[in-house]
Amino acid sequence: MLWYTGxxxxxxxxxxxxxxxxxxxxxxxxxxxxxxxxxxxxxxxxGVIEQLRIQYHLDQPxxxxxxxxxxxxxxxxLGTTYSGRAVSDVxxxxxxxxxxxxxxxxxxxxxxGILVGLVAGLRKxxxxxxxxxxxxxxxxxxxxxxxxxILQYVFAVKLGWARxxxxxxxxxxxxxxxxxxxxxxxxxYIVRLTRASVSENLGADFVxxxxxKGLSRRRVVTVHVLRNSLVPVVTFLGVxxxxxxxxxxxxxxxxxxxxxxxxxxxxxxxxxxxxxVSFIAVMVVIFVLANLLVDLLYAALDxxxxxxx
Amino acid sequence: MLSGCASGSxxxxxxxxxKAIISTNGSEPQNPLITTNTTETGGxxxxxxxxxxxxxxxxxxxxxxxxxxxxxxxxxxxWTITLNTGWKFTNGExxxxxxxxxxxxxxxxxxxxxxxxxxxDDIEGFSYDADTELTGLKVVDDTTFTVTLASPEADWPLxxxxxxxxxxxxxxxxxxxxxxxxxxxxxxxxxxKTGAWEHNVKIDLITNPEYKGLRTPAxxxxxxxxxxxxDAAYADVQxxxxxxxxxxxxxxxxxxxxxxxxxxxxxxxAIFQAFNMPYYLEHWSxxxxxxxxxxxxxxxxxxxxxxxxxxxTRTPATDFTSPVIAGYSDSLDGSDVLKFNKEEAVKDxxxxxxxxxxTGTFDIAYNADGGHAAWVDAVANSIKNTxxxxxxxxxxxxxxxxLADRKAHKLTGxxxxxxxxxxxxxxxxxxxxxxxxxxxxxxxxxxxxxxTLLKEGSAAKSVDDATAKYVAAxxxxxKDLPTIPLWYSNVTAVWSDxxxxxxxxxxxVPLYNEITKG
Numbered sequence: 047m048l049w050y051t052g053x054x055x056x057x058x059x060x061x062x063x064x065x066x067x068x069x070x071x072x073x074x075x076x077x078x079x080x081x082x083x084x085x086x087x088x089x090x091x092x093g094v095i096e097q098l099r100i101q102y103h104l105d106q107p108x109x110x111x112x113x114x115x116x117x118x119x120x121x122x123x124l125g126t127t128y129s130g131r132a133v134s135d136v137x138x139x140x141x142x143x144x145x146x147x148x149x150x151x152x153x154x155x156x157x158x159g160i161l162v163g164l165v166a167g168l169r170k171x172x173x174x175x176x177x178x179x180x181x182x183x184x185x186x187x188x189x190x191x192x193x194x195x196i197l198q199y200v201f202a203v204k205l206g207w208a209r210x211x212x213x214x215x216x217x218x219x220x221x222x223x224x225x226x227x228x229x230x231x232x233x234x235y236i237v238r239l240t241r242a243s244v245s246e247n248l249g250a251d252f253v254x255x256x257x258x259k260g261l262s263r264r265r266v267v268t269v270h271v272l273r274n275s276l277v278p279v280v281t282f283l284g285v286x287x288x289x290x291x292x293x294x295x296x297x298x299x300x301x302x303x304x305x306x307x308x309x310x311x312x313x314x315x316x317x318x319x320x321x322x323v324s325f326i327a328v329m330v331v332i333f334v335l336a337n338l339l340v341d342l343l344y345a346a347l348d349x350x351x352x353x354x355x
Numbered sequence: 356m357l358s359g360c361a362s363g364s365x366x367x368x369x370x371x372x373x374k375a376i377i378s379t380n381g382s383e384p385q386n387p388l389i390t391t392n393t394t395e396t397g398g399x400x401x402x403x404x405x406x407x408x409x410x411x412x413x414x415x416x417x418x419x420x421x422x423x424x425x426x427x428x429x430x431x432x433x434w435t436i437t438l439n440t441g442w443k444f445t446n447g448e449x450x451x452x453x454x455x456x457x458x459x460x461x462x463x464x465x466x467x468x469x470x471x472x473x474x475x476d477d478i479e480g481f482s483y484d485a486d487t488e489l490t491g492l493k494v495v496d497d498t499t500f501t502v503t504l505a506s507p508e509a510d511w512p513l514x515x516x517x518x519x520x521x522x523x524x525x526x527x528x529x530x531x532x533x534x535x536x537x538x539x540x541x542x543x544x545x546x547x548k549t550g551a552w553e554h555n556v557k558i559d560l561i562t563n564p565e566y567k568g569l570r571t572p573a574x575x576x577x578x579x580x581x582x583x584x585x586d587a588a589y590a591d592v593q594x595x596x597x598x599x600x601x602x603x604x605x606x607x608x609x610x611x612x613x614x615x616x617x618x619x620x621x622x623x624x625a626i627f628q629a630f631n632m633p634y635y636l637e638h639w640s641x642x643x644x645x646x647x648x649x650x651x652x653x654x655x656x657x658x659x660x661x662x663x664x665x666x667x668t669r670t671p672a673t674d675f676t677s678p679v680i681a682g683y684s685d686s687l688d689g690s691d692v693l694k695f696n697k698e699e700a701v702k703d704x705x706x707x708x709x710x711x712x713x714t715g716t717f718d719i720a721y722n723a724d725g726g727h728a729a730w731v732d733a734v735a736n737s738i739k740n741t742x743x744x745x746x747x748x749x750x751x752x753x754x755x756x757x758l759a760d761r762k763a764h765k766l767t768g769x770x771x772x773x774x775x776x777x778x779x780x781x782x783x784x785x786x787x788x789x790x791x792x793x794x795x796x797x798x799x800x801x802x803x804x805x806x807t808l809l810k811e812g813s814a815a816k817s818v819d820d821a822t823a824k825y826v827a828a829x830x831x832x833x834k835d836l837p838t839i840p841l842w843y844s845n846v847t848a849v850w851s852d853x854x855x856x857x858x859x860x861x862x863x864v865p866l867y868n869e870i871t872k873g
Contacts, residue, residue: 076753077752077753077759078753078755078757078758078759079762082758082762083753083754083755084385085394085395085470086395087772087773087774088394088777088787090794091473091476091483091794093465094468097465097466098468128385129383136554198590203594210591210593211582211587211591211594214553214556299586299587300584300586302580302591304581304583316755
């Protein structure tokens with residue numbers, strides 16, 4: 047187990063270099079001069095642009111730019127944005143709030159999704175099951191920004207139960223509504239995954255055996271059915287944590303949250319290599335770690351899975 | 356804190372709590388807040404609140420002496436500026452001639468790479484490619500300095516209210532980047548505390564108790580909240596978290612007047628929108644080009660597009676400046692070419708085809724990240740339906756990509772173009788865009804007649820003479836149509852029922868100091 051974990055962590059090194067190299071190259075390849083674009087329709091003197099290009103190493107070939115970035119990385123310097131801020135400062139501002147939002151969303155979707163999915167699976171074909179299926183279908187098919195605007199309008203603007211946007215302090219109470227919006231689509235998937243898995247496992251041999259042994263229904267459902275049904279759900283959650291961290295652009299925009307998604311989006315538009323790569327590098331690490339965690343959880347959930355040396 | 360009761364104003368006191376903080380929308384400044392490096396609107400609205408310069412603009416865009424006691428010249432070239440005494444920066448330092456001269460020298464210096472450096476290029480000694488001193492600036496004493504321009508300019512004082520011309524305290528030069536994080540000014544407001552600028556979130560300003568200029572605040576301060584989308588800001592005004600929003604999102608164009616009855620404004624701003632046809636392309640220069648340009652211009656139903664696509668939040672163009680700029684005219688000679696006229700359009704196009712037949716599509720390049728798709732498609736359709744040619748929009752993914760092709764002269768057709776005035780002057784709308792070889796004249800228009808009129812205008816002895824020349828210069832543009840004027844963007848704003856006295860300045864930013872709350 048330890049050996050396996052160590053091996054997986056070592057694999058992160060080539061993944062890190064490969065991902066940063068590729069991303070840097072892609073940002074580098076975007077058309078246009080990022081410095082000139084900063085000034086919009088009102089261009090400064092050509093000499094000003096030229097000097098700024100030198101200052102940000104944009105006059106260098108791609109490989110030199112990348113090596114300067116990597117060199118700085120190992121000295122703890124992630125470069126600066128075109129507005130002169132250290133990228134590390136920007137990250138320190140964006141990641142905590144996105145992490146809180148993503149974890150809150152993950153909490154909502156997993157608790158509510160598994161619960162609803164379990165009940166629906168146990169009562170297959172009943173009214174509750176049918177409504178759960180309809181609601182989840184609706185959530186999957188309606189785009190997030192529609193759900194976001196509707197919830198914001200109803201609960202924040204009309205009813206006043208929540209703040210319309212998240213303030214600069216961003217307490218958890220203000221993040222509840224955005225987290226629900228962010229969780230909505232994944233919630234629907236989890237309901238469907240759990241339901242399918244539960245209803246399948248209900249007919250499995252080990253469940254019949256457990257029931258035949260005279261175990262209470264509660265024990266059969268929680269220990270045997272649910273635990274075995276969670277394997278696909280956990281796989282989904284692991285991948286989802288990554289997408290919640292990265293893909294919250296829409297939700298962040300609606301609730302004016304200064305998080306990872308919006309920052310990366312802006313940086314890509316500006317062609318700000320160091321910012322994009324630094325953020326993506328952290329996300330890659332998050333993805334890899336989440337996947338590792340999922341793989342380890344498999345073993346805990348399903349006794350048939352063991353990791354050999 | 357001292358409230359404003361000691362200001363000795365004789366006008367009836369405005370109602371409202373003198374300590375109330377007004378919240379309004381903004382966007383993260385692109386750079387540290389340095390006077391000569393802030394040329395975008397996000398930083399601009401903060402800078403005009405925390406600085407007072409020689410001149411400030413009133414709601415109509417008229418320049419009024421603020422720190423300056425007088426600005427005078429006999430020949431429009433050798434200016435003498437005297438300052439009012441008693442002005443102080445919020446760190447206690449006195450505002451003197453040196454505060455201005457040093458700041459301008461800093462801004463103009465080549466190696467300081469300030470984005471507004473070109474604003475000083477008409478002062479003697481300026482250089483675009485080497486570190487030189489502005490020899491045209493001379494400190495006479497603490498309250499007097501002289502400015503020598505390279506050539507006469509009658510409306511030169513008009514620009515002195517622009518951010519680039521603000522004074523700086525001497526502490527700034529030690530570490531300009533750090534100073535820009537916590538700028539110290541002499542304006543109606545000041546930063547609420549060190550670190551009041553929370554990056555990407557907001558900036559908090561409070562009133563400057565020492566301020567005694569023309570813009571004494573009727574409130575206690577401003578909280579400028581940065582939004583990445585105006586939709587979120589609109590929801591915040593509806594939800595009561597934001598007092599004033601100066602940019603209603605497209606999605607609310609149909610509803611803002613009913614959502615905020617009596618609490619909205621929709622009036623032209625100093626923003627000119629157009630599209631250009633490059634002179635380096637076949638068919639678009641010479642006599643043929645003139646005919647085609649006129650045909651395209653008359654093929655666009657501006658009124659219908661502004662009504663349908665923009666729900667009346669744009670005003671059809673009648674000149675090349677803006678209705679908020681002194682000298683604006685809706686009846687220039689030849690301005691009929693900006694009116695929809697199918698018959699004439701078809702006629703001109705046919706005449707051009709006789710010179711050299713047009714084949715292929717007509718495309719209009721735009722950046723897809725700027726919300727231009729709807730109107731570009733509408734304009735293309737209007738041209739297509741009128742002239743019977745194949746007209747389409749040509750999206751570039753980003754502004755960056757579109758600009759690169761414009762600069763490299765690689766366009767295959769027309770391109771979106773826009774201009775927002777830096778300071779309320781016709782010259783600022785004409786010179787940078789259409790003068791031969793000018794910085795933003797990417798499509799390579801060149802007319803000696805226009806250049807001469809512009810030069811005569813800026814050298815005129817009086818502002819009226821200058822305006823007459825600029826009007827004549829615009830009439831040249833109407834004949835040549837280096838750009839097809841479309842419309843002026845409006846300032847479309849709403850505010851909550853907690854605030855009153857919301858009036859907008861020429862620059863489409865509210866006159867924050869006049870807003871009252873509570």
